[in-house]
Amino acid sequence: xxxxxxxxxxxxxxxxxxxxxxxxxxxxxxxxxxxxxxxxxxxxxxxxxxxxxxxxxxxxxxxxxxxxxxxxxxxxxxxxxxxxxxxxxxxxxxxxxxxxxxxxxxxxxxxxxxxxxxxxxxxxxxxxxxxxxxxxxxxxxxxxxxxxxxxxxxxxxxxxxxxxxxxxxxxxxxxxxxxxxxxxxx
Numbered sequence: 001x002x003x004x005x006x007x008x009x010x011x012x013x014x015x016x017x018x019x020x021x022x023x024x025x026x027x028x029x030x031x032x033x034x035x036x037x038x039x040x041x042x043x044x045x046x047x048x049x050x051x052x053x054x055x056x057x058x059x060x061x062x063x064x065x066x067x068x069x070x071x072x073x074x075x076x077x078x079x080x081x082x083x084x085x086x087x088x089x090x091x092x093x094x095x096x097x098x099x100x101x102x103x104x105x106x107x108x109x110x111x112x113x114x115x116x117x118x119x120x121x122x123x124x125x126x127x128x129x130x131x132x133x134x135x136x137x138x139x140x141x142x143x144x145x146x147x148x149x150x151x152x153x154x155x156x157x158x159x160x161x162x163x164x165x166x167x168x169x170x171x172x173x174x175x176x177x178x179x180x181x182x183x184x185x186x
Contacts, residue, residue: 004103004125011119093120096154101126105153110139117156126153 014020014031021029030038065085073080086092093116101107103125109117111130118128129152131144139157 002123002125004123008119008122011115089114090116093117097121097124097126100153102153104151106149106151108144108147108152108155110144110157113156113158121154127151 015023017029017031020031021027030036068085069080069083072078072083084092084095086095097107097120101121101124105124105126106129107117107121107126108129108131111132118130121128129147131140131147134140144155
């Protein structure tokens with residue numbers, strides 16, 4: 001077993017929703033930290049699931065996501081071979097960290113954030129560089145730019161529930177952050 005895995009602290013999951021509701025005395029509770037939807041299932045999603053053709057459900061789906069790959073490539077005028085698809089965010093985090101990180105590399109995050117970013121950096125032997133958010137909970141882009149070093153190989157940003165990743169296996173330049181920084185007025 002990798003030494004980095006042996007040193008991991010065990011994951012402590014959140015309490016079940018019913019338990020948490022009872023403890024807090026609440027009749028309704030939405031855990032945004034678990035990406036729960038307070039509005040329920042979309043009628044369009046419900047209709048699609050109920051109308052799904054189960055004839056091929058005993059087979060694995062296309063692992064290359066060829067139809068999706070071609071549609072995305074055509075829509076955004078991209079090379080289909082440049083696209084990577086995953087089964088959820090966790091798998092994408094694993095693929096990216098395993099591909100790009102080596103022991104001694106650094107991964108930068110704005111905290112608080114999704115714990116999987118730090119977990120998979122640690123598994124790959126990389127160091128987590130945490131930059132606290134501003135008092136208004138916005139990402140402190142200026143502090144992140146100031147904390148960039150050649151050792152930073154990956155930067156994860158969670159901005160309102162939109163997860164973005166920028167990576168470069170050599171280094172991330174300060175220029176890549178310039179578009180996020182406040183404009184200086186003359």
